[in-house]
Amino acid sequence: MPAVDPEKISVGRCDMPGRILVFDSGIGGLSVLRHIRRNRPEDGLLYLADDLGFPYGDWEEEALAAHIERLIARVATEWRPSALVVACNTASTLVLPRLRARFTFPIVGTVPAIKPAATATRSGMVSVLATPGTVRRDYTRDLIATFAKGVDVTLVGATRIAQLAEDKLAGRSVDMSALADQIHPCFKEYQGKRTDCIVLACTHYPFLLREMKEVAPWPVEWIDPSAAIARQLDRVLPVGNAVHPAPCLFMYSSGHVFNEPDFEALS
Numbered sequence: 001m002p003a004v005d006p007e008k009i010s011v012g013r014c015d016m017p018g019r020i021l022v023f024d025s026g027i028g029g030l031s032v033l034r035h036i037r038r039n040r041p042e043d044g045l046l047y048l049a050d051d052l053g054f055p056y057g058d059w060e061e062e063a064l065a066a067h068i069e070r071l072i073a074r075v076a077t078e079w080r081p082s083a084l085v086v087a088c089n090t091a092s093t094l095v096l097p098r099l100r101a102r103f104t105f106p107i108v109g110t111v112p113a114i115k116p117a118a119t120a121t122r123s124g125m126v127s128v129l130a131t132p133g134t135v136r137r138d139y140t141r142d143l144i145a146t147f148a149k150g151v152d153v154t155l156v157g158a159t160r161i162a163q164l165a166e167d168k169l170a171g172r173s174v175d176m177s178a179l180a181d182q183i184h185p186c187f188k189e190y191q192g193k194r195t196d197c198i199v200l201a202c203t204h205y206p207f208l209l210r211e212m213k214e215v216a217p218w219p220v221e222w223i224d225p226s227a228a229i230a231r232q233l234d235r236v237l238p239v240g241n242a243v244h245p246a247p248c249l250f251m252y253s254s255g256h257v258f259n260e261p262d263f264e265a266l267s
Helices: 030-039 061-079 089-102 114-120 132-136 138-147 161-169 176-186 205-215 226-236
Strands: 020-024 045-049 083-086 125-130 152-157 197-201 221-223 249-252
Touching: 020 030, 020 061, 030 045, 030 205, 030 226, 045 061, 061 089, 083 089, 083 226, 089 132, 089 138, 114 125, 114 138, 114 197, 114 221, 125 132, 125 176, 132 138, 132 152, 152 176, 161 176, 161 205, 176 205, 197 205, 205 221
Parallel strands: 020 045, 020 083, 045 249, 125 152, 125 197, 197 221
Antiparallel strands: none
16 A cells, blocks of 8 residues: 555644544444543543544555554644544554654554453354464464464454454445455364464454354354453553543544544444
8 A cells, every 4th residue: 555645644733632542544443442432431532533544454554654643743743632542453463562752642552462362262263253363473472472372373463354343334235245255264263172262453343243143153252352451551640631521533644534433333
């Protein structure tokens, strides 16, 4: 994918500093934001979806890292956030060290929940459903080596699920056949055992959990780290330390704004 022209990036005008910045490649990170809202309903949030860069799977790694760092720097300069939540596994596994080295505000990342899955599995067979970018990262493989010793971990790089989630969030129908094809490699059977835990390693995926359960060949435990990410934010930025009370704002990196979705309708 060609680099995004920096001149096309528009981050709006700050109405009040101190908001919590929640960032994702698209609108899948709203799965994290809804938990943040439940924990701290008075705090002002700024949700930024990078529509100019979506989907991240098409990027070369260094170009993507530079783009994300440039975009976050632009937002940080204008909005002066109290904290940043990178609600994107692909971005987190690529640029968290760079962002933490550059910015002084607390930064919470989103990485595959491999440790909880390794603890929860009874069969010893776990799958990680992610984007191809997250599957390729050494960061992901290091998590497996550290926290999943003795566990059979299957990495599945899904190419279409993020877009299917975006379709649902936009009110379009979900292609259930395509979804079934995308999750099929997660379900493994070997010597009388079979996969019993699947990690949702992309923040888009929880919005399709109901549909994934419908097309799954057998029941499994689906591990969604969204609530844990929100709790980590509370640890690094206690409730009340962001600007409040303040409404939530939702915008794209192209400068367009959008309304908060009906989370109950999407669950």
